[in-house]
Ligand SMILES: C[C@H](N)C(=O)N[C@H](CCC(=O)O)C(=O)O
C-alpha cells in the first residue's frame with residue numbers, strides 16, 4: 001500500500017455555543033482536513049486544528065507544512081513500513097505539530113486498513129467504550145450554571161469547568177455550579193495558564209476550604225513555567241495536570257522527573273500525532289502517572305483517532321474528547337460513535353470512516 005497523494009481540505013463546522021477559555025473565544029471549527037491516497041485505492045483521513053495560542057499553528061502554516069514539506073517526502077512510501085514514514089515525518093520540519101498530527105492520523109488510519117483491524121485493537125485493544133466529560137466555557141457564573149445544568153440534563157456526569165479568566169470570579173463560578181449540579185457530578189477545572197503560581201495556590205486553597213470537591217486542576221500556570229507548576233503541585237491537595245506544558249516525550253520526561261505534576265493531558269495536536277503520543281503514554285506508565293486524552297476544537301475526524309488511542313491504553317483513565325459534542329453538526333459517517341458522554345469504537349478497519357464529503361476537498 002503505497003502513498004500516491006496527500007490532499008488538503010477545509011473543514012468548517014459551527015459550534016453549538018461560543019467556546020471560551022482564558023486564552024480565546026471561538027464560534028466555529030475552521031480546521032484542515034487531510035486525506036492520503038494510495039495505490040490500492042484505500043484512503044486515510046486526518047485533521048489539524050489551528051490553535052495558534054497553544055501550538056502556534058495557523059490554517060496557512062498547516063497548509064504550507066503539509067503541502068510544501070511533508071507531502072513531497074512521503075509520496076511513494078509504503079504503509080507497511082510505518083516506522084520509516086514516522087521518522088521522515090518527525091525530521092522533515094520541527095514543531096508544526098498540528099500539521100504532523102493530521103498526516104500521522106491519516107497514516108494510522110491506513111495502517112489499520114492495511115491490517116484490516118480497528119486501530120484501537122492494533123494499539124492494545126484495552127476497551128471499546130470510553131466516557132468523556134463536556135467543557136463548560138468560562139462566562140459569568142449564571143451562564144455557567146445554565147450550561148452546567150443543561151449538560152447534566154443531557155447525561156454528562158463529568159464537567160470540565162473553564163476558569164482562569166478574572167481570578168476573583170473563579171470561586172464564585174465553582175460555588176454556583178456545585179450548588180446547581182449537586183454532589184454526584186464530578187467537576188474538573190482548567191485554568192488554561194490563567195493564574196500566577198502563588199495566586200493559583202491561594203485560589204485552590206479557597207476552593208478546598210469552601211468544601212468544593214474537584215477532581216483535578218489542569219494547567220494552572222504558564223506553559224513554560226515548569227517551576228511554577230511544581231510549586232502549585234507541592235502546595236495544594238488537588239491533583240495538578242499538565243496540558244500546555246507537555247507537547248513532546250522530552251517535555252513529559254522532564255516534568256515527570258521533577259515530579260512537577262500528578263497527571264498529563266495528551267492531545268494529538270500537541271504531540272504531532274499518535275506515534276509520539278504513544279511514547280508519552282509509555283513514559284507516563286513508567287512513572288505510574290495517569291493520563292487524560294484531550295482534544296482541541298476538533299471534529300469527529302481527528303477526535304476518533306484520539307478515542308482509538310484512549311480506548312487502547314490502560315493508563316489513559318480520563319477522557320476530554322468533547323469536540324464532536326460541541327459541534328452543531330457531524331459531517332461524517334463512520335468513525336467512533338459519539339452518544340452524549342459515551343464514545344463507542346466500531347469494529348471497522350482503521351478509523352472506520354465510511355463517508356467523508358467530497359466537498360471538503362474541492
Ligand atoms: C475542547 C477541549 N475540551 C478543551 O477544553 N481543550 C482545551 C483547548 C482547546 C482550544 O482552545 O482549542 C484545553 O484542554 O485546554
Ligand SMILES: [Mg+2]
Nearest residue numbers: 190218219243
Ligand atoms: Mg487544557
